[in-house]
Structure formats: C-alpha cells, structure tokens
Amino acid sequence: MAGRAPVRTMNSAFIAMIADEDTITGFLLAGVGNVDLRRKTNYLIVDSKTTVKQIEEAFKDFTTREDVAVVLISQYIANMIRFLVDSYNKPIPAILEIPSKDYPYDPAHDSVLSRVRYLFSAESVASDRR
Amino acid sequence: MLGPTNWIKSKLRVAELQHVTPLVRTKFQSDQAACFWTRSFPKNPPFPLPPASVLGGDHLLRRLYLGGYHHIIYILASHLHSAAKRLDKMSGQSQRLNVVPTVTMLGVVKARLVGATRGHALLKKKSDALTVQFRQILKKIVSAKESMGEILKSSYFSLTEAKYVAGDNIKHVVLENVQNASLKVRSHQENIAGVKLPKFEYFTDGETKNDLTGLARGGQQVQACRTAYVKAIEVLVELASLQTSFLTLDEAIKTTNRRVNALENVVKPRLENTISYIKGELDELEREDFFRLKKIQGYKKKEIDRQVAAAKAFAEEKVAADIALKKGFPLNSAHDLLTQASKKDEDIIF
Helix, strand or coil: CCCCCCCCCCCCEEEEEEECHHHHHHHHHHCCCCECCCCCECEEECCCCCCHHHHHHHHHHHHHCCCEEEEEEEHHHHHHCHHHHHHCCCCCCEEEEECCCCCCCCCCCCHHHHHHHHHHHHHCCHHHHC | CCCHHHHHHHHHHHCHHHHCHHHHCCCCCCHHHHHHHHHCCCCCCCCCCCCHHHHCHHHHHHHHHHCCCHHHHHHHHHHHHHHHHHHHHHHCCCCCCCCCCCHHHHHHHHHHHHHHHHHHHHHHHHHHHHHHHHHHHHHHHHHHHHHHHHHHHHHHHHHHHHHHHHCCCHHHHHHHCCCCCCEEEEEEEEEECCEEEEEEEEEECCCCHHHHCCCCCCHHHHHHHHHHHHHHHHHHHHHHHHHHHHHHHHHHHHHHHHHHHHHHHHHHHHHHHHHHHHHHHHHHHHHHHHHHHHHHHHHHHHHHHHHHHHHHHHHHHHHHHHHHHHHCCCHHHHHHHHHHHHHHCCCCCC
16 A cells, blocks of 8 residues: 555564653563663653653654554653654554553544544544443 | 647537538538638637638638628537637637547547446445445544543542552652663554555563652552553553554545546546547547549449540441442541532522
8 A cells, every 4th residue: 555654564563662760660560671781771761750751752752663563651751742642643653642640641632533533523423322 | 639620620620510511521622622711711810710621611611702691600609619719718727639640540439448446346345345444433533632631530549549659759869760771662564445445453562660759658559550550551552553544544545536536537538539529530530431432433424424425426427328328429428518518508498
C-alpha cells in the first residue's frame, strides 16, 4: 500500500514506558524493564525535575526504536507532549495512554480514543453504549 | 492533443446532433469550402470557426454563400458552437484515451474495461470486508479501554498494598534490579482481505529477576502486585494490537476507497468514452466505404449504359448502311443530297 510503512514482524520486542515512578515500579516488577549494555533503559521515569524536552526526546527515541512494540505513556505526560502524540500516526509501535495513579483518566484526551469516539458517534453506535 | 477539427468532430459525434450532421454533411470537401466559410463571417467572429466540413462542406456552403444567405451560415455555426460547448460541459472531466480507432484497439480497450470492472467489484468487496472488520475493532477498542481503566486501578491499589507492607524502599530495589526484560512482546501478522494486521502477544522469557524482592516482608503482597501488573500488561498488549489494527485498517480502507472511486469515476468512464469513440469512428468508416461503393457502382452503371447506347447506335448505323448498299446508292450520298437540297431551296418542305 502506498504511503504506509510495511508492517514488520518482531520475534521479541520491548514495551517502553514513560510514566511516573510508581507506575514504572509496578511494570518493572512485572518484568518489563530492560537495560542494555550502554545502560540505556526502555523506560523514562518522569518526576517534577523532568523537563518536557527530556520527555519529547524519550518519546521520539521509543517511537523510532526497532525493538519497541508498544509505548505506554501516562496520560498527564502525554498531555504535556500532546502535539507529538497527536502527530504520531504509525501503527508500530502502538502508543497507549494509560491512566496514572494521581491523575484520573480522561478518555476525551486520548488521541486514538477520540478518533474512535468520533467514528462511533458517526455510526451512532455510541448512543446505546453510553 | 486534438486539433480543432477533430475536437468539434468528436464533440458532435457524441452529440444528439448526430442525426443532424449527416444531413448537413456532404462527402466532398475542398479548400474552397474554407474560403466560402471565412468570407461568410465578420472579421472577428465571436466564437472559433468550426471547419467547413462540419457545417456541410462545399455544396451546402457554396449554395448558401452564392445565394447570399450569409446569416444562415453564421447561425448554423453559432448553433454548432454552443452545442459543442454544452457537450463539453456535459462530458466534463471524462475524456477519452488517445488511441487509434481500429478494431484491434477496440478489443484492447474492451478488455481493459472488463478488467477495470472486475477490479472495481473486487476492490469494493475488499472495502466492505475491511469496513466490517474495522467496526468490530472499534467496538473492541472501546470496551478494552474501559476495562483497562479498571485493571490499572486494581494494579495501582495492589502496588500501594505492597509498598505499605514491604516498605517504601521496595521501589528502589525494583529500580536497581532491572537487567533484561523477562516480559516481552512478539508480533505476528494476520491477513484480513489482503491487509496485514499485526497482532501482539506477550510472553515471558527467562526467569523473573525479582523473585527475592520483599523476601524480608511482604513477599506475598509483592507477588500479588506482580500478577496484577502482568494482567494489566496482558490487557494493554491486547489493546495495543487493537489500536495498531485500527490505524492500519483505517489507512487501508482509505486507500481502497480511493482506488474504488478512481476506477468508478475516472478509469471506467474514460474507457467507455474511448469505446464509443472508436465505435463511432468505425461506423463512420463503414458509412464512407458504403458511400464510395455506391458511387463507384453509379459510375460503372453509367459507363455500361453509355457503351450499350454506343453499340446500339453503331448497329443501327450499320443496318442503315447495309440497306442503302442494297438499294444501290450510299447512305451518305442520300444524306448529302438532302442537305444540299435544303441548302439550295429554303422553301422545300418535307
């Protein structure tokens, strides 16, 4: 198909994360975290000292890495770099906005979900779901 | 691409004017026609001059011109011009291919039309299949997003529990212990109507590193927390593959629909126009051939008639000469006698 990157198969890929410390801790406990030889991690812990620029760079890095299949990003962090998240439209890696502990989840902000909602309301299926 | 002559001809051919033009048209065209033509107009006509042949060629134009009916030529031309313009608007974007109008080409273009029709039908089916799949995925995404909220909430709660039991420094232990990912994702492709959709699934690989975490206290809570997060990962991976499928399918549907529309609105009309053009041109050739044959037949008949008449005259003359010989004096002398007599005496009446 023209204009679409070919979907590549991956035998083993990581789940990258950009989130607050607690969320990261939980997922690391599940065994998601990876540190390679150059001490490069597949996650970014965002705290009050992390700048938006760092987040942007991490996001760009994770979305261009070959070995990342899914990027989990806390929604309040995604809101900080909303322009990047919204302009990202490649199928792989998939960007998932997850709720964080301190911030309630707002589906209206989710870039994919808002598109889904839009299509749903266009098909008027949303009425019986809501 | 097309010269003005061919342009107007092609417009006129398709037109409802088709039944008018053969009447107006004659087969004999000459450069003289153009001459009559241009002289019938003012210096700068308000519309481009159609060629004389379109208006009826030499005969009609000459008759009109010599008869002083310039205005009729003018009106005829302007009518044709507006008809051509209307046709142009009607046919709009759908033009035809630039091909030589031959029977072979007709076959080729017909084959292409068949191919385009089949392709159109197939693509339409594909688009439908993709749309069905797309709707299913939409529904799944919405429900998965909702369940994701629930599951993450419970996993956060179990993390808080673990922290409470094992102490806050558990997160430092976990963060320090990271080496290689034991929980990874692999993807395989699923083929839906020719579109390859990636499906993710998670798998554990190698032993889990954090086995000893919380050994001192709260080990059970830590393990519960781990299973809660693994469950969350399961849902998230599922959601990720749905989301990827969503984006890929969206793109695929767009491309397919674009192709369907292109075939339906551009390619097929163009091919149909080409076919009708070639058919018209072939019909025209046939008519010309027929006319030529008729004409030749007419000439031959005339020739034969003339010969027959000549032979008859000759035979009659011969018979007359024979009779004259038998009677004893030549036919010509009798004839001479008469003419001489008529010259001499003008009052002699037979």
